[in-house]
Amino acid sequence: MSMLCPLCQHIDPQHYHQDKRRHYFQCPQCKLVFADPAALLPASAEKQIYDQHQNNPDDLGYRKFLNRLAAPLLLRLPLQQQGLDFGCGPGPTLSLMLADAGHEMALYDPYFVPDRSPLKQQYDFVTCTEAIEHFYQPRREWHLLLNLIRPGGYLGIMTKLVRNKDAFAQWHYKNDPTHVSFFSEATFRYLAKQHNLRLEILGNDIILLQKSA
Template sequence: MMDVTGVAMDSDKATPGRADLACPVCLGPAVEFMTLAARRYRRCPTCQARFLDPAHFLTAAEEHAYYLTHENTVDDPGYRRFLSKLADPLLARLPAQAQGLDYGCGPGPALAAMLQEAGHRVALYDPFFAPDPAPLSQTYDFVTCTEVAEHFHQPVTEFARLRALVRPGGWLAVMTCFQTEDARFERWQYRADPTHVVFYRDATFRHLAQDWGWRCEIPCKDVALLQRPSG
């Protein structure tokens, strides 16, 4: 069917027999959502994620080239203000001298610098800019994932890895622009980024936390803090 803007929108009927129609975030059955400029999107009624058909994913080389156009630097005051949306509530929950990992740190790991300046130790990992896998063999009091989860081609695999990196009582801190009204999806600037392939709502992270047996806090829009049980 068509919505009021003339965008093709599909029903809640799932197509059986297609493995790629499973939600990549929670593995629930996905349904058709809408098609924009020949790019097909689906949604998950279970966790409320929206995601791009994998047929439209960029290659790793194309992704890397696009990331190189970003101009975020460690000392950029504006970038630091942006990251403080996650850093401030996380810092309020951390013990002194905690050990953490900035997962998907990018070429300018400003968040890691901010957390280090607050007295914490922070390791770095990024598949393109800090690819040494050694930090992935340890566990941490906190793991940060800022403006990264929307790039995950296989979110269920990535979140399983992130969960395993967090010590009992520790935190997984995620920042990504939450998708809100479906009516805004077509013109949403965040969706237009060709490297953004999965879009979350606060309900998505609450669902994941419940499924994992973790606690979820949403201190502000676009930030989810998930705490692993201590026991």
């Protein structure tokens, strides 16, 4: 049975890289690089790794890191908008920063804030920082993210971008066993075209997408 791309469902992704832990494949259509599905961790092991993350809202260094997304997003948002921090992790911080700027924030994380009721409404903006690379089913999650955003609203993503095969081979980012879906500029250009989104890529890991009004 042929393998399908977990993001765009294109048939027959190609071998991209292999290390001691797992194989990686790349979709010829959307250019997503993804780990071999056979190597995906069970939920209990994945959660155990996340529990080791030290995301402290009082950590000024962590706030500075997140501000690389918050600052450009805030420049584009009108006042007093409604937002959702999707995949907020064990120490929600970006949501506090955006709330301090006057926005109403909701939280969702499948492990740490698993109440799905915030997923039943739409928002003026959704943030997804250092989370999209963890998606086991990126197609499902991508459509969920888009459906959460009102017309004209923003999706703000932070994730390291795939550059090329040589860089990938040396890339520490792939060594985290919970990192399984690796996006590139080409992937986001494909998604923006497919869904009529305005795309801005700021630096090597900040992606802003705006839904058409």
